[in-house]
Amino acid sequence: MLLLIIGILLLTVCQQKEEPSTLNISAAASLQDVLEELKTIYIQRHPSVAIQYNFGSAGSLQQQIEQGAAADIFISASPKHMEALIFEDLVLTDTKVNLLKNKIVLIVPKDNSIINSFEDLGDSNVSKVGIGDPGSTPLGVYGTEIMNYYGIFDAVQEKLVFAKDVREVLSWVETQNADAGFVFETDAKVGKNVQIAAIAPEESHKPVVYPAAILKNNENKEGAEVF
Numbered sequence: 001m002l003l004l005i006i007g008i009l010l011l012t013v014c015q016q017k018e019e020p021s022t023l024n025i026s027a028a029a030s031l032q033d034v035l036e037e038l039k040t041i042y043i044q045r046h047p048s049v050a051i052q053y054n055f056g057s058a059g060s061l062q063q064q065i066e067q068g069a070a071a072d073i074f075i076s077a078s079p080k081h082m083e084a085l086i087f088e089d090l091v092l093t094d095t096k097v098n099l100l101k102n103k104i105v106l107i108v109p110k111d112n113s114i115i116n117s118f119e120d121l122g123d124s125n126v127s128k129v130g131i132g133d134p135g136s137t138p139l140g141v142y143g144t145e146i147m148n149y150y151g152i153f154d155a156v157q158e159k160l161v162f163a164k165d166v167r168e169v170l171s172w173v174e175t176q177n178a179d180a181g182f183v184f185e186t187d188a189k190v191g192k193n194v195q196i197a198a199i200a201p202e203e204s205h206k207p208v209v210y211p212a213a214i215l216k217n218n219e220n221k222e223g224a225e226v227f
Contacts (some may be wrong), residue, residue: 019048023223024070026054026061028077028138028210029165030102030184035075042227049223057165059136065090065215072218073227075099075210077184078138082211089216095225096213103185104142104200104208109176110193117198118146121180122155130169130181133162139169142205143182149204170194184208
């Protein structure tokens with residue numbers, strides 16, 4: 001009888017370990033590369049878990065979550081969008097952590113010889129500057145703060161081209177469809193045929209902090225906590 005009970009318990013544990021599950025993670029587009037790498041590591045340790053990423057601007061992801069999109073974890077590129085979800089009681093607040101920090105940089109094509117600083121964006125030879133949409137992306141807000149810090153917003157305003165997220169800005173500069181662009185430093189480092197022209201000083205904008213938390217409507221809290 002004892003052996004039978006032990007056998008049943010072992011079978012139950014094995015079934016629990018092998019039971020497949022999905023982990024849905026909504027994350028800022030600037031985290032795409034590192035999270036894909038983490039996905040490989042996580043699945044090696046938890047092969048029964050399928051990870052589904054939803055990358056986008058923090059503002060768009062916030063709206064999707066508010067509208068009931070499936071998500072276990074939210075990782076934002078700014079505290080603002082996380083705080084909005086907390087205010088709406090959609091976040092398990094005891095799970096919130098400030099996970100990462102980043103920097104804002106100005107990128108240009110590798111063959112650029114005109115733009116070497118933020119102030120150079122006002123030059124008459126510069127016609128298009130990529131930036132995230134301030135209404136939906138933290139990148140756009142940070143970029144606007146930087147331009148105001150240098151007193152160049154009025155001179156650059158008509159040159160601005162608004163993107164849905166940082167990866168779109170990066171693509172514009174990579175393909176030379178923009179003369180320059182505001183991106184996160186981590187995106188600049190994975191970009192092709194681009195270079196960093198300037199790094200925004202910390203005092204020029206609010207701190208770039210990435211908060212992460214498990215959402216109340218999660219369907220896989222255990223997997224989310226492990227991740």
